[in-house]
Amino acid sequence: xxxxxTFYDVMRRQGITRxxxxxxxxxxxxxxxxxxxxxxxxxxxxxxxxxxxxxxLHGLECTCxxxxxxxxxxxxxxxxxxxxISLDYDDTLMAAAGHAAxxxxxxxxxxxxxxxILAVEGNPPLNEDGMFCITGGKPFVEKLRHAAKxxxxxxxxxxxxxxxxxxxxxxxxxQATPVHKVITDKPxxxxxGCPPIAEVMTGVITYMLTxxxxxxxxxxxxxxxxxxxxxxDKCYRRPHFDAGQFVEAWDDENARKGYCLYKMGCxxxxxxxxxxxxxxxxxxxxxxxxxxxxxxCSEDGxxxxxxxxxxxxxxxxxxxxxxxxKIGMTAAAGVGGAVALHAAVSALKAAQRKTQNDVSxxx
Amino acid sequence: xTDPTRxxxxxxxxxxEGDLEIRLEVEDGQVRAAYANSPLFRGFERMLVGKDPRDAxxxxxxxxxxxxxxxxxxxxxxxxxxTGAHPAPQGALAAAILHGVENLADHVTHFNLFFMPDFAxxxxxxxxxxxxxxxxxxxxxxxxxxATVEARAKLFHIVGLLGGKWPHTLAIQPAxxxxxxxxxxxxxxxxSLAGFRRHLEDVLFGAPIEAFAGLKSLDALMGWSTxxxxxxxxxxxxxxxxxLGRGPGRYLSFxxxxxxxxxxxxxxxxxEGRHQPLDTAAITEDLTHAWMLGRAAHPAHGVxxxxxxxxEPAYSWCKAPRLGGRTMEVGALARAVVDGxxxxxxxxxxxxxxxxRIAGRLLEIARTQVLLEEWAAALDPGAPFMADMPPIRDGxxxxxxxxxRGALGHWIRVEGGRIAGYQIVAPTTWNFSPRDAxxxxxxxxxxxxxxxxxxxxxxxxxVQHIVRSFDPCMVCTVH
Numbered sequence: 001x002x003x004x005x006t007f008y009d010v011m012r013r014q015g016i017t018r019x020x021x022x023x024x025x026x027x028x029x030x031x032x033x034x035x036x037x038x039x040x041x042x043x044x045x046x047x048x049x050x051x052x053x054x055x056x057l058h059g060l061e062c063t064c065x066x067x068x069x070x071x072x073x074x075x076x077x078x079x080x081x082x083x084x085i086s087l088d089y090d091d092t093l094m095a096a097a098g099h100a101a102x103x104x105x106x107x108x109x110x111x112x113x114x115x116x117i118l119a120v121e122g123n124p125p126l127n128e129d130g131m132f133c134i135t136g137g138k139p140f141v142e143k144l145r146h147a148a149k150x151x152x153x154x155x156x157x158x159x160x161x162x163x164x165x166x167x168x169x170x171x172x173x174x175q176a177t178p179v180h181k182v183i184t185d186k187p188x189x190x191x192x193g194c195p196p197i198a199e200v201m202t203g204v205i206t207y208m209l210t211x212x213x214x215x216x217x218x219x220x221x222x223x224x225x226x227x228x229x230x231x232x233d234k235c236y237r238r239p240h241f242d243a244g245q246f247v248e249a250w251d252d253e254n255a256r257k258g259y260c261l262y263k264m265g266c267x268x269x270x271x272x273x274x275x276x277x278x279x280x281x282x283x284x285x286x287x288x289x290x291x292x293x294x295x296x297c298s299e300d301g302x303x304x305x306x307x308x309x310x311x312x313x314x315x316x317x318x319x320x321x322x323x324x325x326k327i328g329m330t331a332a333a334g335v336g337g338a339v340a341l342h343a344a345v346s347a348l349k350a351a352q353r354k355t356q357n358d359v360s361x362x363x
Numbered sequence: 364x365t366d367p368t369r370x371x372x373x374x375x376x377x378x379x380e381g382d383l384e385i386r387l388e389v390e391d392g393q394v395r396a397a398y399a400n401s402p403l404f405r406g407f408e409r410m411l412v413g414k415d416p417r418d419a420x421x422x423x424x425x426x427x428x429x430x431x432x433x434x435x436x437x438x439x440x441x442x443x444x445x446t447g448a449h450p451a452p453q454g455a456l457a458a459a460i461l462h463g464v465e466n467l468a469d470h471v472t473h474f475n476l477f478f479m480p481d482f483a484x485x486x487x488x489x490x491x492x493x494x495x496x497x498x499x500x501x502x503x504x505x506x507x508x509x510a511t512v513e514a515r516a517k518l519f520h521i522v523g524l525l526g527g528k529w530p531h532t533l534a535i536q537p538a539x540x541x542x543x544x545x546x547x548x549x550x551x552x553x554x555s556l557a558g559f560r561r562h563l564e565d566v567l568f569g570a571p572i573e574a575f576a577g578l579k580s581l582d583a584l585m586g587w588s589t590x591x592x593x594x595x596x597x598x599x600x601x602x603x604x605x606x607l608g609r610g611p612g613r614y615l616s617f618x619x620x621x622x623x624x625x626x627x628x629x630x631x632x633x634x635e636g637r638h639q640p641l642d643t644a645a646i647t648e649d650l651t652h653a654w655m656l657g658r659a660a661h662p663a664h665g666v667x668x669x670x671x672x673x674x675e676p677a678y679s680w681c682k683a684p685r686l687g688g689r690t691m692e693v694g695a696l697a698r699a700v701v702d703g704x705x706x707x708x709x710x711x712x713x714x715x716x717x718x719x720r721i722a723g724r725l726l727e728i729a730r731t732q733v734l735l736e737e738w739a740a741a742l743d744p745g746a747p748f749m750a751d752m753p754p755i756r757d758g759x760x761x762x763x764x765x766x767x768r769g770a771l772g773h774w775i776r777v778e779g780g781r782i783a784g785y786q787i788v789a790p791t792t793w794n795f796s797p798r799d800a801x802x803x804x805x806x807x808x809x810x811x812x813x814x815x816x817x818x819x820x821x822x823x824x825x826v827q828h829i830v831r832s833f834d835p836c837m838v839c840t841v842h
Contacts (some may be wrong), residue, residue: 022757030668033589038651060403060405061428061838062425062426062427062428062429062431062530063427063428063429063430063837063838064425064427064428064429064431064530064531066428067429067529067530068428068530099822124468125405128671131673132404132405132669132680133382133402133403133404134382134384134402134403135374135382136374137372137384165425166410166422166425167405167406167407167410167425169410169422170410170413171409171410173404173405173409173410174404174405174406176405191406194425194531195428195530195531206422224464246423250536250538250539250541250749250752251451251454251539251540251541251543251747251748253747255541255542255543275528279420279523280523280527280528280529281516281520281522281523281528281529282516282520282523284520284523284524285523285524285526285527285528286527286528287527287528287533288527289526289527289542290526290527290528290532290533290534290541290542291527291534291540291541291542291543292527292533292541292542295421296532297531299531305575306415307414307415307417307418308415308417308418309415309417309418310415310420313369336664
């Protein structure tokens with residue numbers, strides 16, 4: 001087999017300058033929360049490692065993840081990650097159709113057996129033998145299992161693949177099921193959100209391509225670097241929450257003053273995501289900035305937690321330095337029965353670290 | 364040579380939103396009959412039952428990642444009709460800007476990412492336009508595709524400013540929008556629009572958009588030679604796309620962008636060569652060829668009960684909407700025809716088809732850009748953007764909007780403060796509907812009849828062009 005191109009080869013082929021490349025490396029490092037010392041490491045990795053192929057499959061979903069992805073802020077991220085590196089196979093964007101498309105998938109699996117990353121958008125519905133989502137004459141769950149078998153690792157894009165999302169809302173007519181409940185023998189990273197933020201998606205994928213392993217995950221299997229803090233912790237309206245200044249009705253005087261949206265049903269206090277720091281649509285804004293509360297779309301079960309306009313009542317008062325794991329620990333200590341659960345969760349986390357190591361050893 | 368009569372199963376299509384499979388009966392090198400199957404069902408209408416009515420505004424947008432604002436606008440309109448809420452005039456204006464940006468972006472995406480790449484296929488090698496098409500539109504890497512993705516991302520800054528995020532924007536409510544833009548926001552919106560105009564005039568049209576919006580006839584259209592629009596028209600003339608994929612010749616539009624002074628594009632139908640008023644009470648959804656239980660009903664009374672046995676003769680999850688028992692074509696072309704634009708009327712009078720649909724979309728790109736600029740200039744940061752919201756009460760409501768792909772309706776019924784019934788009829792449900800009780804094929808099924816199929820083709824190009832000319836959104840179709 002001829003040697004595979006490196007990331008840098010691909011970039012050069014696209015006419016990207018060295019200067020631009022180095023800028024990309026430093027932006028990536030800062031997006032990932034890594035210090036300047038990592039910039040040359042990223043550059044070195046991209047110059048020497050063969051590019052990692054990615055297969056991107058769509059199950060029961062709405063394509064919002066892809067839509068988010070192609071709006072990443074840095075043009076290089078789009079060019080490099082989207083069209084040059086990642087998408088050896090993608091349902092929505094590729095040229096081929098019909099049997100040619102099915103063949104392309106088979107060829108990619110064959111050629112990169114054990115080396116590719118499988119990115120899954122959407123999830124498989126299991127009811128009635130999977131007949132609610134049929135692609136190429138077969139239930140999606142079969143295509144998913146088939147593509148997962150020889151994957152190095154799996155990315156569950158968005159709330160659908162990670163948790164089920166709204167299509168799993170009661171009564172979950174199709175039994176929409178998250179990926180990790182169907183594929184149990186591969187390292188899986190969850191990148192929830194409906195959709196996830198573009199820069200989070202490119203950040204995760206760049207980390208995996210560069211370091212050839214999963215980033216550190218929290219106890220729910222989400223990358224800690226992006227899901228380590230509540231939206232509330234970094235919300236620019238937080239001072240108003242602390243001061244007890246709230247919006248009481250849409251577009252009232254308090255709304256014009258930018259007061260806190262907690263009383264309008266904002267789920268920021270219980271939602272772990274990077275919306276209030278990275279923001280959306282190339283850093284322009286995020287839902288709270290548009291005057292509407294957060295709906296908590298990166299949390300498991302957000303679709304069945306009562307109305308999106310109901311006030312959060314299970315708010316725990318922790319400082320901004322807390323993360324999901326710490327809060328989990330404190331909550332567990334407070335509730336006797338939950339201690340065993342937390343131990344199990346910690347064990348799961350240890351197992352995830354192990355799978356990360358496995359991935360890097362295999363490579 | 365293969366057998367002169369054969370059956371082809373075409374799909375997955377890719378480069379359409381969602382999954383689609385079409386069965387073709389081919390005879391003597393032509394499609395004799397077509398059956399469109401929407402193979403993806405999620406059951407949104409069932410999940411909504413029992414929920415807080417306001418939650419429809421968060422849940423229904425998630426039917427679709429590319430027309431989520433359309434869904435949220437329809438849900439807000441249905442709640443508005445239920446409660447009698449009237450949006451603040453400036454709120455309606457901001458909602459129209461949000462919706463217009465999404466529709467504009469969808470059209471540009473369809474043209475560049477979904478439709479044009481088919482002309483870069485090797486099967487067209489040797490045509491005098493093929494090299495240009497390859498350079499511009501090769502899937503995922505053509506120069507036009509990159510330019511479009513870039514320009515589109517910048518255009519969406521407007522949705523960021525007014526709606527917080529896209530996809531799945533939350534700002535639109537029955538009585539207005541949650542965000543009152545500042546004078547600075549208005550300026551940034553106008554700058555983003557100016558940037559997008561530059562993109563359209565440099566790349567897509569190669570000339571001022573007003574010139575394209577002012578075209579009055581098919582002949583004038585075919586004389587347009589600049590930009591990627593010019594390239595398309597050259598290809599269309601060469602491949603005779605005007606005669607390909609003729610629709611039912613009946614067009615339906617709910618009327619786009621409800622503003623305080625009325626809808627910016629007229630509502631109505633166009634059939635038998637003339638305008639006629641629209642009566643939404645005449646809409647029914649026929650279930651004879653859908654894997655659904657129950658009888659044909661108006662969406663206000665309809666149910667969604669999947670048939671787990673998938674009993675024949677049904678062949679799709681899609682219901683078959685009909686207006687007064689007849690199929691209707693919806694989309695940008697239909698909107699412009701119903702609105703009375705001379706070019707669209709000329710295209711419709713000559714029979715519609717692939718060229719007419721793409722031209723209708725290009726025309727709407729030009730017109731929407733102009734409308735957006737006017738609306739942005741009319742934003743008044745000091746005015747209220749949200750009117751008083753009457754309380755949710757029991758009863759029913761109808762929310763009618765125009766998504767990029769055509770007429771979108773939500774019908775809600777509330778009992779005891781909870782959703783008791785919710786039915787959605789999406790644009791592609793109209794266009795890609797299966798047969799009805801009379802055996803009448805849906806618009807795309809009818810449009811495919813007569814499409815040429817070469818003996819060596821198993822994914823016929825003509826079929827691809829026809830199907831994509833409708834810009835199907837399969838996730839909305841069945842939901």
